[in-house]
Amino acid sequence: xxxxxxxxxxxxxxxxxxxxxxxxxxxxxxxxxxxxxxxxxxxxxxxxxxxxxxxxxxxxxxxxxxxxxxxxxxxxxxxxxxxxxxxxxxxxxxxxxxxxxxxxxxxxxxxxxxxxxxxxxxxxxxxxxxxxxxxxxxxxxxxxxxxxxxxxxxxxxxxxxxxxxxxxxxxxxxxxxxxxxxxxxxxxxxxxxxxxxxxxxxxxxxxxxxxxxxxxxxxxxxxxxxxxxxxxxxxxxxxxxxxxxxxxxxxxxxxxxxxxxx
Amino acid sequence: xxxxxxxxxxxxxxxxxxxxxxxxxxxxxxxxxxxxxxxxxxxxxxxxxxxxxxxxxxxxxxxxxxxxxxxxxxxxxxxxxxxxxxxxxxxxxxxxxxxxxxxxxxxxxxxxxxxxxxxxxxxxxxxxxxxxxxxxxxxxxxxxxxxxxxxxxxxxxxxxxxxxxxxxxxxxxxxxxxxxxxxxxxxxxxxxxxxxxxxxxxxxxxxxxxxxxxxxxxxxxxxxxxxxxxxxxxxxxxxxxxxxxxxxxxxxxxxxxxxxxxxxxxxxxxxxxxxxxxxxxxxxxxxxxxxxxxxxxxxxxxxxxxxxxxxxxxxxxxxxxxxxxxxxxxxxxxxxxxxxxxxxxxxxxxxxxxxxxxxxxxxxx
Numbered sequence: 001x002x003x004x005x006x007x008x009x010x011x012x013x014x015x016x017x018x019x020x021x022x023x024x025x026x027x028x029x030x031x032x033x034x035x036x037x038x039x040x041x042x043x044x045x046x047x048x049x050x051x052x053x054x055x056x057x058x059x060x061x062x063x064x065x066x067x068x069x070x071x072x073x074x075x076x077x078x079x080x081x082x083x084x085x086x087x088x089x090x091x092x093x094x095x096x097x098x099x100x101x102x103x104x105x106x107x108x109x110x111x112x113x114x115x116x117x118x119x120x121x122x123x124x125x126x127x128x129x130x131x132x133x134x135x136x137x138x139x140x141x142x143x144x145x146x147x148x149x150x151x152x153x154x155x156x157x158x159x160x161x162x163x164x165x166x167x168x169x170x171x172x173x174x175x176x177x178x179x180x181x182x183x184x185x186x187x188x189x190x191x192x193x194x195x196x197x198x199x200x201x202x203x204x205x206x207x208x209x210x211x212x213x214x215x216x217x218x219x220x221x222x223x224x225x226x227x228x229x230x231x232x233x234x235x236x237x238x239x240x241x242x243x244x245x246x247x248x249x250x251x252x253x254x255x256x257x258x259x260x261x262x
Numbered sequence: 263x264x265x266x267x268x269x270x271x272x273x274x275x276x277x278x279x280x281x282x283x284x285x286x287x288x289x290x291x292x293x294x295x296x297x298x299x300x301x302x303x304x305x306x307x308x309x310x311x312x313x314x315x316x317x318x319x320x321x322x323x324x325x326x327x328x329x330x331x332x333x334x335x336x337x338x339x340x341x342x343x344x345x346x347x348x349x350x351x352x353x354x355x356x357x358x359x360x361x362x363x364x365x366x367x368x369x370x371x372x373x374x375x376x377x378x379x380x381x382x383x384x385x386x387x388x389x390x391x392x393x394x395x396x397x398x399x400x401x402x403x404x405x406x407x408x409x410x411x412x413x414x415x416x417x418x419x420x421x422x423x424x425x426x427x428x429x430x431x432x433x434x435x436x437x438x439x440x441x442x443x444x445x446x447x448x449x450x451x452x453x454x455x456x457x458x459x460x461x462x463x464x465x466x467x468x469x470x471x472x473x474x475x476x477x478x479x480x481x482x483x484x485x486x487x488x489x490x491x492x493x494x495x496x497x498x499x500x501x502x503x504x505x506x507x508x509x510x511x512x513x514x515x516x517x518x519x520x521x522x523x524x525x526x527x528x529x530x531x532x533x534x535x536x537x538x539x540x541x542x543x544x545x546x547x548x549x550x551x552x553x554x555x556x557x558x559x560x561x562x563x564x565x566x567x568x569x570x571x572x573x574x575x576x577x578x579x580x581x582x583x584x585x586x587x588x589x590x591x592x593x594x595x596x597x598x599x600x601x602x603x604x605x606x607x608x609x610x611x612x613x614x615x616x617x618x619x620x621x622x623x624x625x626x627x
Binding site: 059090 | 530532
């Protein structure tokens, strides 16, 4: 486990604004994601939290009608700077999607190593990377005897943990997770939550979730997104998870976390 | 609470949705058999032509029988249901019969000419009166393989490139290109042949010598506009079927666009792309008109596609079927059978190639 970074980077967004076509969907989002902290993004569907997450590693701009203004700083360096290659940004800021998306033509082993291959780092390809990554994603014991099986032979929960392992093989400083458990059963969800807690020792994690209990279980701080009456989405409340859930400043946060709307 | 029985049970003989009233079973059986029996009796009695009788006697009888039984058992919606079922079965049978009869006549007529020597020998020293024991289409098979192979060599990459442009990029010309490709697929093959003929062989349609003589490679170029739209359109569909999540997965790992395409999208679309290549080949392998205009017929084996006259299966077939002698016509049928076999071999090959990846992945290490 020697080549794993132990001090994670610090991510910050400053006045992030997002448009789809002419529609303004996210307004002035300024959030701070300190190293080794897990931040949960919560809010009703359509409030822009997944969109915001995708601006953090420049996946957002892959949507043809996307628009963006603002700054996202990774260790005080703007990832939207003119000289920055989005491909390099995504090397340092990994992402796990809502639906497990292992590469169907590859085996389990090849999936874990796919990032290294895809980025031309064949020199880093080694058996330890496979084992280390799979162990960190808590799936090693389930797959160690069948590393050459197709990735699609795994169950949905295992596929999602394989996708996490695939991201971890790149040793990112920040990991973004877009509702990683929404398609999974409670058992798989619990294992992924344990994984998140362990990973936060070595990296910064931002997770979008619709599950209030999950946000409380895994996150250190929480941001509540809301978009009212067709206005662009924005952050209503941001603070320590305990405070947001038990002692919210804004009454709308209170209503949402207690299930009164949304 | 008594002890739970956790063991598996055998599947019941009949499923709830398969249970039918016995009276209805009799009615349905009668409706399926009686019209046919009645139609056969009427046809034989009145000495009608079987084809005419099928449409004018059997079909109406079957419709009446099925619709009344449908009405009786299921009420109003049973009528429409019965009609749809009758038409579906009738027309799919019709298409099936047509397909089989085409194959049947080719095989029956072609098999007489068929022999190992017919496939391996060429046509030198063969006159219209020579018996079928001599000569064959070997030279034409090689010519077809060479010309179609050459076309495939530059059409497949180009067609896939077009598909990649249409699906993987945000180029501004996409809709224009797509329209052009679609328009191209409507190009009559004889026009393509004529265009290449006029462009490369005889610019003035007179005695003026053009850029080149008739040759295999000119034929390849004339086949190109026919193959390209097929390949491009099917390849586009294949690439479009690859889920966006896979590309996103690759991008999120920090993959450059080209590597994401090369290592993730392309392998995922593999079998679809092989189908595209194959249907492209199938589209042109029997093309005759462009080759008549752009290649010169030959009786000898010519392996040089860049010079000289060269025979192909379709042009061989065309020249022999228009001759009067029975042996000549049998040679033409034989050539038709060889084309069918060639297409069949190609399709089988592609099926094997298309599924090879998954088995290989399992075997490794």
